[in-house]
Amino acid sequence: MNTTVPGTENHRVKTALRVIEIIEIFSREQKPLALSELARELNAPASSCLALVRTLLSLGYLYETSRRQGYYPTGRLLAMAQRITKADPILERLYPSLRELCAITGETVVLGKLTSLNTVLYLDVLPSENPIHYVAVAGEQKQIHANSLGKALFSALDEPAQQALLDKMTFTKRNDRTLVTRQQFLSNIQAGKEKGLFTNLGESMVDVGALAWPVTVSGGHFAISIAGPLYRIEANLQNHAQKLRVMCTFIEQH
Template sequence: MSVKSAVRVMRIFELLTTHPDGLTIKEIARELALPQSSTFHLVVTLFEEGYLQQDAGKRYRLGAKLIQIGTAAMESVDISAQGVPYLKRLMDGVQETVFMAVLSDDQLVYIAKIDNNRSIRTTAQPGSRKPLYCTGLGKAFLAFMPENERRKLFDRIEFVRFTKNTMTSREQLEEQLKQFTELGYAIDDEENEEGLFCLAAPVYGSDGVIKAAISTAGPKDRMLKRKDVIAGQLLETAGKITEAIGGYVQPPRIKGGF
């Protein structure tokens, strides 16, 4: 079921893409056959949030914030398109489910999933969102992103327990992330979903900053039996995807500078 106000916002964006010089609220309402009062509230809200800009003649155009979103979307599409062939090979090699995700605000968004014929049930699907602190992919972002960004994210995290293994202490998580930076990958030990054990590694962009993360996930007993082998193939695949998108890995941070 579609939400009327959300549909109207999308129609406003689509309309303004064809009017680079902008339109007034009255013109927007007329073009879209919308009530002027509700159009006013939608447009003003989008303007106040930075999604639209206004000129001296009170004409509204697409705002700079949409450039950031569009750029992020383009990067996600490109990373997914470049990465899927490597993810399929990784799935064939480890015989477990493989994922790819990107960061959106302070959450994880899944952009690819390659199922194995013995995959276990999981709520993680392309397009779904998950917290950072209790998923392997999310912890890969926290471990390998620039320190200043990580600290900002930590200040906004609300720790909620999903399973008995969910880590709800910032101090403990920070200590764990230090270990992950040395390993080169992150671990989710049944912290978001019961029965699911996950290894996750970073994919870097052309600026040397993490742009995505990939993971392999499966039942804990099965994953632990081949943990080192799976980790090796995971890291190799992350490196190949990094190369495919023109990325590189920054030199490791100095110990103690977390």
């Protein structure tokens, strides 16, 4: 006998999304928030928000700073995230190489992979220690056509997979440098193969540049990029590209 209540699965999905939204709100606001503020940010009834907050309180993910100041996340979330990341089989293997690449180039290094939603997912971001640097966080998703990682990952696919992906891609214009047609994109990919680097020179953000190269790890396609202010990336393009290719080769061989 099927005892599933209609809509229960959708309700669970919506509740899970609300929890993630609450975490992202605190990440963005970086201060304690009252129940009314959380409800407003979630665009949800206070009663629904209260139920979520009570659950997170009972599980130790939130605590009440005071009745006037509201709620704030505890260190439990960070501790769990650190344990999860530490056990990631790909990041554990690649982190020393990513860290070294960040140190020798002086720029932010990003590891990415294509998703089933036809986007580029940032798996890890190692920020540059330079005061002026490219800022991103793990978990961000980017459009393929205006991203150096996206181009590198596209280049690693076989022709049928490339054609299937092209049929699903949207070439959104971000600025005058963005590639906005299939032919422009394919020409750029071919040029990247010939030059030994895939670039994003102001195509998504006019003052940011990046270069990337694909790498195969445990049979999976990944890519690594070096990103920073456009003027620094352009000035060191070939030097960074050589270091990046050497590092990717080292990863694949070891």
